[in-house]
Amino acid sequence: SIRDDTKLVLAIWFCLAVHHAAVSLNMDIPDAASFHGNAISLVHLSSEQYRLTSDTDGAVDNYIHFLGVFYRVFGASLLFGRELSVLAFVLSCVVLVKLVEHLDLRRFRVGIVLFYGLLPSNVIFMSVTLRESWQALFFLLFVYWAIRLWKRTSILNGSFLLMFGFCMWLLHHGF
Numbered sequence: 757s758i759r760d761d762t763k764l765v766l767a768i769w770f771c772l773a774v775h776h777a778a779v780s781l782n783m784d785i786p787d788a789a790s791f792h793g794n795a796i797s798l799v800h801l802s803s804e805q806y807r808l809t810s811d812t813d814g815a816v817d818n819y820i821h822f823l824g825v826f827y828r829v830f831g832a833s834l835l836f837g838r839e840l841s842v843l844a845f846v847l848s849c850v851v852l853v854k855l856v857e858h859l860d861l862r863r864f865r866v867g868i869v870l871f872y873g874l875l876p877s878n879v880i881f882m883s884v885t886l887r888e889s890w891q892a893l894f895f896l897l898f899v900y901w902a903i904r905l906w907k908r909t910s911i912l913n914g915s916f917l918l919m920f921g922f923c924m925w926l927l928h929h930g931f
């Protein structure tokens with residue numbers, strides 16, 4: 757349904773272009789640099805050492821291990837880490853559109869996507885190697901499945917709701 761609306765596709769592509777421009781600006785945010793550096797240090801550990809470090813707790817450690825897994829498979833690159841955040845942002849835009857459709861706000865979806873995607877805080881924090889873009893994605897997925905569960909109670913809807921609630925909990929202690 758997203759590809760059928762040219763204005764919506766252009767809005768998402770425009771937001772994506774702005775986020776890619778922010779990636780190329782090479783913004784220095786201390787937390788993002790520490791996430792990236794810690795994930796790189798995990799890449800250089802042996803399998804046994806890596807298993808020992810995964811016994812620690814905390815939402816920050818979960819995100820670092822998440823990055824470490826991707827860095828082990830695809831290579832450790834600051835650009836790649838930032839693009840993972842942009843990927844989560846784009847996925848959250850798709851979920852936002854689906855959420856807007858469930859709320860019967862279809863005629864406002866282009867404006868909502870542009871507002872969401874071009875907020876300065878979203879452009880800055882969802883274009884660097886931070887966990888905020890993944891938190892936003894899982895939060896939107898949680899809300900989406902909560903509305904689906906509210907409209908039609910089923911085990912599948914409840915299971916997805918719990919799964920995305922768990923994903924939020926893994927990335928932030930406040931959830």
